[in-house]
Amino acid sequence: MSNVVQASDQVTIEPQRPWAVKRVVRATNAGRLALFAALAAGITLVSPLANADGWALAFLVVNLTWTIATAVRLGAKERRDAIVRVVVSSLAFLAFVPWLSIFISTALKGYKGLYPGYLFNDMRITSYDDELTFGGVGHAVVGSLIMVAIATILTLPLGILSGIYLTEVRGRLTFMVRFIVQSMAGVPSVVAGLFIFATVVQSMGRYSGLAGGIALAVLMLPTVSRTAEEVLKLVPDDLRSAGYALGARQWRTALMVVLPTVKAGLTTAAILGIARVIGETAPLLLTSLNTNGFMWNPIGGTLGSLPTYIFAMFMYGSEFSVARAWSGSVVLLSIVLFFFVLARRLGGRSEKRAKAGVGKAARTSVGTK
Amino acid sequence: MTQRTMTMTTSDLSATNKLEDVQGDNSSFRGLETRAVHAWFGKHHALAGVSLRFPERTVTGLIGPSGCGKSTFIRLLNRMHEFIPSAAMAGSVLLNGSDIYDPSEDPAMIRLKVGMVFQKPNPFPAMTIRENVLAGIKLAHLKRDNHDDIVEQCLTRAGLWKEVKDRLDASGGSLSGGQQQRLCIARSLAVEPQVLLMDEPCSALDPGSTLRIEETIKELAEKITVIIVTHNMQQASRVSDYCAFFLTDGGPGYLVEADSTRKMFTNPSDPRTADYVQGKFG
Ligand SMILES: Nc1ncnc2c1ncn2[C@@H]1O[C@H](COP(=O)(O)OP(=O)(O)OP(=O)(O)O)[C@@H](O)[C@H]1O
Ligand SMILES: [Mg+2]
Numbered sequence: 115m116s117n118v119v120q121a122s123d124q125v126t127i128e129p130q131r132p133w134a135v136k137r138v139v140r141a142t143n144a145g146r147l148a149l150f151a152a153l154a155a156g157i158t159l160v161s162p163l164a165n166a167d168g169w170a171l172a173f174l175v176v177n178l179t180w181t182i183a184t185a186v187r188l189g190a191k192e193r194r195d196a197i198v199r200v201v202v203s204s205l206a207f208l209a210f211v212p213w214l215s216i217f218i219s220t221a222l223k224g225y226k227g228l229y230p231g232y233l234f235n236d237m238r239i240t241s242y243d244d245e246l247t248f249g250g251v252g253h254a255v256v257g258s259l260i261m262v263a264i265a266t267i268l269t270l271p272l273g274i275l276s277g278i279y280l281t282e283v284r285g286r287l288t289f290m291v292r293f294i295v296q297s298m299a300g301v302p303s304v305v306a307g308l309f310i311f312a313t314v315v316q317s318m319g320r321y322s323g324l325a326g327g328i329a330l331a332v333l334m335l336p337t338v339s340r341t342a343e344e345v346l347k348l349v350p351d352d353l354r355s356a357g358y359a360l361g362a363r364q365w366r367t368a369l370m371v372v373l374p375t376v377k378a379g380l381t382t383a384a385i386l387g388i389a390r391v392i393g394e395t396a397p398l399l400l401t402s403l404n405t406n407g408f409m410w411n412p413i414g415g416t417l418g419s420l421p422t423y424i425f426a427m428f429m430y431g432s433e434f435s436v437a438r439a440w441s442g443s444v445v446l447l448s449i450v451l452f453f454f455v456l457a458r459r460l461g462g463r464s465e466k467r468a469k470a471g472v473g474k475a476a477r478t479s480v481g482t483k
Numbered sequence: 484m485t486q487r488t489m490t491m492t493t494s495d496l497s498a499t500n501k502l503e504d505v506q507g508d509n510s511s512f513r514g515l516e517t518r519a520v521h522a523w524f525g526k527h528h529a530l531a532g533v534s535l536r537f538p539e540r541t542v543t544g545l546i547g548p549s550g551c552g553k554s555t556f557i558r559l560l561n562r563m564h565e566f567i568p569s570a571a572m573a574g575s576v577l578l579n580g581s582d583i584y585d586p587s588e589d590p591a592m593i594r595l596k597v598g599m600v601f602q603k604p605n606p607f608p609a610m611t612i613r614e615n616v617l618a619g620i621k622l623a624h625l626k627r628d629n630h631d632d633i634v635e636q637c638l639t640r641a642g643l644w645k646e647v648k649d650r651l652d653a654s655g656g657s658l659s660g661g662q663q664q665r666l667c668i669a670r671s672l673a674v675e676p677q678v679l680l681m682d683e684p685c686s687a688l689d690p691g692s693t694l695r696i697e698e699t700i701k702e703l704a705e706k707i708t709v710i711i712v713t714h715n716m717q718q719a720s721r722v723s724d725y726c727a728f729f730l731t732d733g734g735p736g737y738l739v740e741a742d743s744t745r746k747m748f749t750n751p752s753d754p755r756t757a758d759y760v761q762g763k764f765g
Contacts, residue, residue: 127532129523129571132584133562 150176166215174204217451220443227441236418238407243432251442253408254423257323258449260412261402261419262388264327265334270384273338274373280339281346282354282368292343299336306332307397315401323412326402326419330391338387345379346372378460385457389450395421420446513579514539514708515560515597515678520574521735522555522564529555531735532574535727537678542700542709544719544744546759547729552736553712556729557680560710561597562590578677595623598676602683604663606655606670612638613651615666619674633673641669642699661692668699679703681711685718697722716760720748728756 154172157163163172181200185193232250240249276295280288310329315321349372357367373380403416404426420442427439515537522530530552537543545553558564560576562583575582583593606615616634620627627633634651638644643665647658655666664684671679681700685693700709700722713719719726726748727741740753751757758764 127519127521127573129521130573131565131571132586133565133590136586 146180147177150180166218167211170207170211170214174207178204217447220440220447224437224440224442224444227437228444232441233445236407242427242430242435242438244434246434246437246441249438251420251423251438251445253405254418254420254442255445255449256408256410257402257405257418258392258420258446260323260410260417261327261330261398262392264324264412265330265391266384266388268328268331269334269338269387273335273342273383273387274380276339277342277346278368278373280343281349282364282372295336295339298332299340301332303333303394304396304400307400310397311400318413321401321403321416322414323402323409323417326398326417327412329397329401330394333394333397334387334391337390338383341383341386342380345376345383348379349375382457382461385453385460389453389457392450392453393421393446395425398422399425420449511580512536512538512577514541515710516577517556517560518575518577520556520559520576521572522552522559523569523571524567525569528735530559531737533729533738534574535738535741537708537710537725539677539708540704540706541724542704542711542722543725543727544723545710545712545727545729546714546716546719547736547739548731548759548764549714550736551729551731553729554682555736557599557682557710557712560678560680561594561599563594563599565590591623595619595674596676597678597680598671598674599680599682600664600667600671600684602686604660604667604687606658606663606666608654608656610655611652612647612655612658612666615655616669616673618670623674625674637669637672638666640672640699640702641665642695643669659692661688661695664688664692665696665699668696672703676707678708678710681709683712683714686714693718716748716762720744728753728759730755730759 151173153176154169157172157176158165158169161168161172163169178200181196185196188196227246229247232252233255234252235248235250236253237249238253276291279285280292307329310325310332314325314328318325353371353375354367357371358364362370398419398421402419402422404422405416405418407418409415409417424439424442424446427435427442430436517533517535519532519534520530521528521532533556535543545557547553555564559572564570564572572584576584578593578596582588583597606612607618610618613634616637617630619625620630620633635644635648638647643662646662647653647666655663658666664687668679668684685696688696697718700711703709704724711719711722723744725741726744728739728747728751729736730739731737740747740751740756742751747756748760751760
């Protein structure tokens, strides 16, 4: 018996990821996509295709052509793989096109009115058709944030509670609660506004941010409670059983075991709800109306907001006021986008943590990535 | 049996295990072989320098205390390790002489050749017993036309045929735990793997089902290579031809000793192995 020592034991050992896509391949792919994007832009210039949609279509066609051309020399199995991959990513890309198209055309029309002071000034001393270097949207952003905050404070506990009722308590009214909450999602926003007008506005005797916030809450509640329910449903029953087996009562288990597990999911629920209502116009026209200046008091009278700012600017109809409406739209879209990205980030992080499972090492996993 | 014993490699007692190549000829080895494999989860070094050979048509038991990297090791053998986002590895795993981590290899094809049975029975609940057995064939687009024969043959080899032959259209979830596990074994046999990995397949089962699965494993070894992780020393001594003992001293897990099961249980070369198989620690 001779001892043959393997050479591979002698060299220092580095963690490797043989399954990862090689950096060269990734760089080539990125380079090819960039090239195709440029090519698509060229096609858009010389052909009847126009705008973002035309560019996206050209980009898609170029990519598909390339895949089909290269797939010819692959084996049957790889060809199927390659084609399915391109079709799926193209469809995902297609779903992205309307969004891209809206955002780009809004940005193209709205960038003129954006100057550094735009976010910090109001329209108190500026008239709607003044030069675009005066005035701003600050008061509308503040108003929108105040009303959304009110709506969130009202809906978040309610939404989570109804989610808990539907998944944890599962009482006799489960069916009714779910039915009512879901049919609330079908209430037209103008009807919600009218309802709040008839109750809150009329009993207070004036328009206010509070009324606007309540109207938004009515629209936000179905989204939040629906998302909360879905998130809570994902908690495996084993976890609840583990809580009960430790002698915990149902509400303790729901509070200390189930809710912390889905903290990030509930944050996502809230953010999705916010993104859903921040652009609502009709209910605000009936409840908070509009102002031209900064206003911090939610019960002190009419309160400006981004959607009503945009609406008012459009209705005024002069060249500069319409440009202001587009700039306001850019701000509003950016805020919605910000909330969606935030929701993805928070949701994604908790997903990663759940997957990594045990161990401190898992949580500080960088290095080899 | 004597020939089998000789092909098994033993390793150095130090943490860097060296491959003691008893038979010399490397390229013609049939079966599964690992050469100095390491595994990481992020920065956490979970497994260090394991070199082992699993000759064709043998059963190898992997034993060792909790957390010493047995599951990590077994998941490296059919490329399931890479599903963990922070995972990394080093070394090579050879199936009949060719590296399964070679960039030209298709991981799906590797997993077709190296099957796996999990600790918790996981039959597909939405499928019937029959569909469960045929699931692999459907999922991998394999061309087979004698489906009924395959179902009967695989269920028979898994020791489940007699119990379920009259209710093949019942849901896979309607079986008992032990039956579900045997259904999972039948499911992995249907795609005709060359190697079957089993990570504590009996840990949730009663003694009767356990014995039946052990018989199944012995019969399987007439055709394929079986690698089984177990915490049950009697089980290891009953089913396996070879045993490999893993350990960790707080750092990465490593291989202490690997040899024929008889030697590991009667006269191991490392005192820690003797202590472990006699239940003195771990
Ligand atoms: N997904 C993971 N992320 C981070 N670390 C992990 C992961 N899985 C396992 N580990 C770590 O790798 C080491 C080996 O774990 P492994 O599951 O392989 O042990 P084991 O020998 O199978 O134990 P047991 O007998 O309890 O099943 C442990 O220290 C564990 O913390
Ligand atoms: Mg394990």
